[in-house]
Amino acid sequence: MIKAAIVGTGNIANLHMQGLLTFPEQVKVVALCDIYPEKAEDMKKRYDLKDARVYENIDRMLAEEEAIDLVHICTPPFVHAPLAIKAMEHHCNVIVEKPMATCIRECDEMIAAAEQNGVLLSPIAQNRFRNPIWKLKKTIESGLLGKVCFAEINSLWWRGACYYDLWWRGTWEKEGGGPTLNHAVHHIDMLNWIMEEEPTQVVSMMSNVCHPNSEVEDISVGCVKYANRSLGRITSSVIHHGEEQGLSMQCEFGKIDAPFDIKAEVTMENGFPVSGGNKELVEKVKAFYEKIPDLPYEGHTGQIRDVLEALQENRKPYIQGKDGKRTVEVITALYKAAFLEKTVSFPITKEDAFYEFEGILKHAVRFNKKGKSVENFTEQRITVGNYQ
Ligand SMILES: NC(=O)c1ccc[n+]([C@@H]2O[C@H](COP(=O)([O-])OP(=O)(O)OC[C@H]3O[C@@H](n4cnc5c(N)ncnc54)[C@H](O)[C@@H]3O)[C@@H](O)[C@H]2O)c1
Incomplete structure (x- = not known):
């Protein structure tokens, strides 16, 4: 036991x-x-x-x-x-x-x-242990859609302003960042897992528009470039009504989304898309996806x-630990790019100020001053995302 x-x-x-x-x-x-x-x-x-x-x-x-x-x-x-x-x-x-x-x-x-x-x-x-994400990964791995060319990551959550009243939230020192670290961490893990490519460069911008009792960002938009020339766009937010989260992977032969959607274009002689797209491929991908067994848990x-x-x-x-670290690496690069207003290249080595938490704290943009602080909320119910 x-x-x-x-x-x-x-x-x-x-x-x-x-x-x-x-x-x-x-x-x-x-x-x-x-x-x-x-x-x-x-x-x-x-x-x-x-x-x-x-x-x-x-x-x-x-x-x-x-x-x-x-x-x-x-x-x-x-x-x-x-x-x-x-x-x-x-x-x-x-x-x-x-x-x-x-x-x-x-x-x-x-x-x-x-x-x-x-x-x-x-x-x-x-x-990763959610059917729409698991099945998206398996379908991309099948090779039916070719390589991923562009990933759109919508880590879109909504949190009321009082969310940041909790003592450790809304501070760089204790929360370590806003939704780029604490919410998009999920989607950035999925992105790394699905892309299986080494990121080479990152650009990003961030702001705080709706959460005055928080030093950290409540919205960020970043772009990642990969070794194979693919790009990824990551939006990390706690200001999105409806929390319509998802991943959209534009591949060589078609696009696949979580929540599930599939589209595939095919070209006419002049390069413009054939009306109705590549029906045969769409049916093949749907059949493959539907045959993937549901996860037991x-x-x-x-x-x-x-x-x-x-x-x-x-x-x-x-x-494993290396997966968690890869996610923190991408997030660190997103913060570094936004704070310094520069394109950031990988890897972030031991010599880089951003390798250490002190370096991140030193450069962090404090969007507001945190005032109110509560030790515990009475309400214990939380939600952990909308993946259907
Ligand atoms: N995986 C997810 O979907 C998900 C969702 C929400 C939160 N989280 C993560 O879970 C962690 C906790 O978040 P939460 O919302 O449960 O916060 P919380 O404040 O409700 O719970 C954290 C608990 O840790 C206790 N604590 C603090 N320092 C401690 C210490 N040194 N030793 C022992 N206990 C200590 C606090 O008293 C508190 O009870 C965070 O890292 C958060 O990002 C993950």
Whole structure:
């Protein structure tokens, strides 16, 4: 039986808990930890975990609990790296919430800690485990549509102004950034995963137009260029009514979207499109897509299941530290390009000021001064995206 602990028992910890409780034969939650221990106690009661012990700091938990196999880090981003590294140094495997860390240096340190201690590290990218995204990836991999030429990434969310009243949100120091880091992290992970190409350059612009109690951006638009000349456009927003998220991949022979849509043009002798397009290819792609089996578990539960199986089978998890780092690299480049108003080239090396969180903080544009700060909201319900 795998013994699991959750560190940070706020909103997202519920999805981790529900995921873990889906596999009672494989895993048991033995400890809950939060700097507000009453939140951990509430969670213990809510899920009726009679045997789980509650801690108010990770050091005590790791010292007193002898054999935790898997620690879920569900805290704000600025403590992901130090908490994950502590857990790994105690030979615990780690699932860490997105974003993996606030800078590339922290990602490198986390990856090194996993390697040195022989443990598994899996940053959350639960949206790969969603049918429309999974099937889009499989269809592109089939080669039916040719190479991806242009990816349009719409990470479009809506959050009320009070969203940023929570103590750690809306600050560069604690949240690490706005929706480019904290929301588009999902879509940038999908983009990296689907493109399978190395990004070479990034340009971007960002602003804060609707969230006065926040230093960070609430809208950004960036472009990524890849080694094979493909381009990607990423819009990261918390100002979009309707949250119409999606990916649109323009490939050589057709375009495919999530939510699912397929179009394919074919040329006349003069280069203009034939009316009605390439019906044969459209039908072929639809048939391929429809035959892909649904995932048995979606979202966090899908990723948690993969990690539990990886531990039992002594293999790497599907999503690893290097994937989380690639996402943080693209996000860092988007921030660097916007702050410096320059085209940024990859890689961002150790010599680059933006490799370190201090360098990002030094250059960060503070759009507003954060004034109001609340310790906790009463309302615990959250939503995690619209992928249908
Ligand atoms: N994957 C997703 O779809 C998704 C959705 C929402 C949030 N998140 C991520 O989850 C993380 C937490 O977000 P949230 O919305 O649950 O926030 P939250 O504030 O509701 O929960 C975070 C909890 O961590 C606790 N905490 C803070 N520092 C701690 C420490 N040093 N040790 C122990 N506990 C500590 C807080 O007291 C709080 O209870 C963030 O990284 C966020 O980006 C992911």
